[in-house]
Amino acid sequence: MRLTLPRYLTNTERPHRRRPAAMPLYCGLAGAVVLTLAGAAMTGQVPLTLGQMLAAVAMPFDVDDGQRLAHVVFWELRLPRALMALLVGAALAMSGAALQGLFGNPLADPGIVGVSSGASLGAVTVIVLQLDALGPWTLPLGAFVSAAATTALIYALAMRTRQGGNANLLLIGIAINAIAGAITGYLTYLASTEQLESLLFWSMGSLGNIDWRAVGVITPIVVFAGWLLRRQAAPLDLLALGERQARHAGVDVTHLRRRLVVLTALLTAAAVSFTGTIGFVGLVIPHLIRLLMGPSHRHLLPLSALAGGLLLMLADIGARSLDPPSEIPIGILTATLGGPFFLWLIARGRSMGRHT
């Protein structure tokens, strides 16, 4: 006679979990972004009421004399700053997600592997050498060129000495950060007093001096690069199979790699040129989204953009309101959050991928 065991005894495998639907997360994050945007506009040294804010939104150009202050605070200070936080957070999170896909390593973050310090070096060079060939675009362009060169260098080094895996990429990051830091140091040494002042904010990251011009420069970059990056979602997924198998399935790895280097450099440079190096957003956010929705880049990239923007807006509200009237540099806040998270990721180890 055959003994039939109940299914729950024979089925020793873990219960399977289908991926949750993505739409609720998109809606939730988008809703949270809008609410946080309003919250960021209302909180600060001069608190605005909901009524004042709505009045300012309703009449962007005609100003009620009694509401002149609220109007100026909303349109000239709070809104551009909150939008900048949103765009920079989105740029850093997408750039982190793409770098992780490119390196096949969940620890790749623009700050950790050295892309940010590369961008920062370019920006510092533009300031100290007083380059001004392209007006307001000179600084982002310098940051971009330097970031792209750095990313390509990191990639070449990481692929040449692939055996070391995670540790190797982190060591390369240390070296790149040290070299870029040293060159930045020389430039700082050469800088005049006024230049020093504007250089200082790169070391800590700040959303202090943001105006509409800056928002106008960064918006098209982030939107365009984000859109192009999202179009690479399918090949990025395939890259998780390793370069050789990705190629077998139809990924032109050389082209994809070049595109990813340019796009991540573009996003990182856009963020760094206006707000300095803000670390760990690109590390924490994609990881959380992957935990919720799985690693598929189709959702990972746009959801990371939303969540990264949300996180940085919240961090900026914190930076402005924790110790008024002075501001805590936002980079310090994100590092406080991201540093321990990074250690946890390293200790956890499981997310490092499979090589057989």
Add this chain to the structure above:
Amino acid sequence: MTSPHDETHANPEPAIAVVMASLSLGGRRVLNAIDLECAYGHVTALIGPNGAGKSTLLSLAAGDVRPDTGHVSLAGRRLEDLSVAELAAHRAVMPQDSVLRFAYQVEEVVRMGRALRDLPPARDDTVVTESLRTAEIEHLASRDAMTLSGGEQARTTFARVLAQETSILLLDEPTAALDLRHQERLLRSARALARAGSCVVVVLHDLNLAAAHADRLVLLADGGVEAQGTPWQVLDAGRLTRVYRQPVSVLTHPRRHCPVIVTCDAEGDDAEGLAPSHEADNPMEASFPS
């Protein structure tokens, strides 16, 4: 099941044509003036001792490496004229090792096979389900593919290769990690694909699997083609003994009537330090001392 396949297939062009291809890696000649044609409708098995060049020849056909001299054509077109996307439309490759960097689910990995193919998306679900079923991994569909056993990984890779829906399949030791049932299943589905008109080239270490499932064998030795033909033509005891430097006997399978290779002891070889000499007169006892 070794009945010769009739050559009436509609496509006259060979699926794979390797012409006088030589390749050196690190100063060593790995492939030496290889001439080889693989037709649609056949399962071709590449066999040979370690280092004979089987996997390299497969990489050559896959377009991973270019020959130093000679050339390779796929479906009548030179490899160098095919873009990465066109290559992926012609051939799928199952490599020996599988890599996965993030926690994709098994079904997502299988779906990757056709993600960049220009195929009607309406059929995606059907083909993916079909591939999962063929590889017997439907029950793993939503499992984290990084937590699979070696055999399950191999079956996932096979399903992904099937989902790519190409008419040329290059399989590099696909059965190495599989148990008996799945070795048979995989090679039987490879044969079914060939019967439906595909060209399947498979590197196999197990000569008995090759003999049972391949229409044609290509025996490689030292980077050259030592022999090719039907299993009965290629699997000659004297030839295998020489090429593998290991004495073998060739028997007939009682049910499939294909060759079966068993290893033997060489004459006077039994005292070569492999077993204690006083037990060597009875090899069974020598291997399992009680």
